[in-house]
Amino acid sequence: MNLRALCVLVVQPARNRCDRLSLLWLREGRLAAEHARKAYVYGIATAAALSGLLFGFDTAVINGALVFLKDQMRLSDFQTELAASALLVGCLAGAAMAGGLSDRLGRKKVLMLAAVLFCVSSLGTALPRTLPEFVAARFFAGVAIGVASALAPLYIAEVSPPGIRGRLVTLNQMAIVTGILCAYLVNWLLAGLGPSCWRWMFAAAAFPSAVFLVSLFFIPESPRWLIKNEREADALSVLRRIAGEPEAARQAAEIRASLMEQAAALGELFRPGLRRALLIAVALAVFSQVTGINTVIYYGSILFKEHGGSSSAASAIGANVIIGTMNFLCTIVALAAIDRFGRKPLLIVGSAGMGLALAALGACFLVSPPPTGLILLLVVVYVGFFAISLGPVTWVYIAELFPTKIRGRAAGIGTFTVWGACLLVTLTFLTLISALGPSGAFWTYAFFCLVTFIFVWRVAPETKGRSLEEIERLWRRD
Numbered sequence: 001m002n003l004r005a006l007c008v009l010v011v012q013p014a015r016n017r018c019d020r021l022s023l024l025w026l027r028e029g030r031l032a033a034e035h036a037r038k039a040y041v042y043g044i045a046t047a048a049a050l051s052g053l054l055f056g057f058d059t060a061v062i063n064g065a066l067v068f069l070k071d072q073m074r075l076s077d078f079q080t081e082l083a084a085s086a087l088l089v090g091c092l093a094g095a096a097m098a099g100g101l102s103d104r105l106g107r108k109k110v111l112m113l114a115a116v117l118f119c120v121s122s123l124g125t126a127l128p129r130t131l132p133e134f135v136a137a138r139f140f141a142g143v144a145i146g147v148a149s150a151l152a153p154l155y156i157a158e159v160s161p162p163g164i165r166g167r168l169v170t171l172n173q174m175a176i177v178t179g180i181l182c183a184y185l186v187n188w189l190l191a192g193l194g195p196s197c198w199r200w201m202f203a204a205a206a207f208p209s210a211v212f213l214v215s216l217f218f219i220p221e222s223p224r225w226l227i228k229n230e231r232e233a234d235a236l237s238v239l240r241r242i243a244g245e246p247e248a249a250r251q252a253a254e255i256r257a258s259l260m261e262q263a264a265a266l267g268e269l270f271r272p273g274l275r276r277a278l279l280i281a282v283a284l285a286v287f288s289q290v291t292g293i294n295t296v297i298y299y300g301s302i303l304f305k306e307h308g309g310s311s312s313a314a315s316a317i318g319a320n321v322i323i324g325t326m327n328f329l330c331t332i333v334a335l336a337a338i339d340r341f342g343r344k345p346l347l348i349v350g351s352a353g354m355g356l357a358l359a360a361l362g363a364c365f366l367v368s369p370p371p372t373g374l375i376l377l378l379v380v381v382y383v384g385f386f387a388i389s390l391g392p393v394t395w396v397y398i399a400e401l402f403p404t405k406i407r408g409r410a411a412g413i414g415t416f417t418v419w420g421a422c423l424l425v426t427l428t429f430l431t432l433i434s435a436l437g438p439s440g441a442f443w444t445y446a447f448f449c450l451v452t453f454i455f456v457w458r459v460a461p462e463t464k465g466r467s468l469e470e471i472e473r474l475w476r477r478d
Helices: 003-072 077-105 107-124 131-159 162-193 197-203 206-216 223-228 232-243 245-260 266-270 274-290 293-306 313-341 343-364 372-387 390-400 404-458 468-476
Strands: none
Touching: 003 077, 003 107, 003 131, 003 162, 003 197, 003 206, 003 232, 003 293, 003 313, 077 107, 077 131, 077 293, 077 404, 107 131, 107 197, 107 206, 131 162, 131 223, 131 390, 131 404, 162 197, 162 313, 162 390, 223 232, 223 245, 232 245, 245 468, 266 274, 274 293, 274 390, 274 404, 293 313, 293 372, 293 404, 313 343, 313 372, 313 390, 343 372, 343 390, 343 404, 372 390, 390 404
């Protein structure tokens, strides 16, 4: 054997081992970088989604507080509906201004304004001595919710990679149901403090409001908003942390191309193609409310106490904790399922399950005395199906259906519609029960579940796994 052959025998295996080690280190480096990017995206999405926790808490805290507020202020059914609905009028105002403000000032700044308003209004709602004072304080809390409910899912959609966008936007819904559950638990824990315990129930939101405000200082502005406002260096910096160097340049180019083809006028939403996107967003916004969910969120305690056989306010509020827990657990299921199974299948299954549960619930109220355990079970089933479908998927669709340049305004329209429909249901629920009885009221909501099922089956597209720009191109083909 000559010297050259001997060197090959000795050196070649060592070289191969070095090559394998280099490939392994390179692969591990790429994986580490990918995990860091994913952790960053989840972190900023979670910070934005804290607004959802406040949204859920401020929305649901009225459920337990209303039992005591109604007795202490001696409210009629109409005044009770007014007390419950004051928040929603503010939500309409907040949603109406959110889109335009965020397109001008940026998503982050407007979310910070909402955080300040959350904190101030939670303390203000604990102080009123008369119904008008209470209504005014709840109105300003509603403005904060309206702004946050429009912008948080939109912001999360704009910073999320396509493959996990549905999951990340659903984080906002996860935060909402967590806030609802926290409100029910706080109501239950404070219910024993006497007739004025409702004041402490509202004041409890001040601390998480401050946490939300502080967290917003650590998140970036939306890269799509930055490119739209000619701050490309800042946008590329954010995109590199989200997607990595090569992908950041590609995404920035895709966003630029998309913006160049768009006009900022709101009238663009009514042109062919985008008209369909607007119809879907508005229809789902309406269906998410007229199928009855907020009759449970706002009036659950009154429903169980006055119509469902519960003997006391404390037991009625305790039933809400069970419902809130189901809402929380099923939203976790939606978080895992939305990017795996898609938006449309969840909506179809959910609307069908909700309709069947409501139909059976209406039948239960024909029995005297009403079967309390079965009523609670059917409400829990109904809420579970809502939590895997209309609850999260409506917000995902509103956040992802529209082009970047008008996404803020379009999201504002969708969110405004959600709160308008919610206001309609909240203002009429007790009146509807007086007119049709509990059975007629819940059968009405079951009918709207059927309408939702047919609409989703025939009209709604599947957007799973598509980038926001790919979804935009889908409308151009219409």
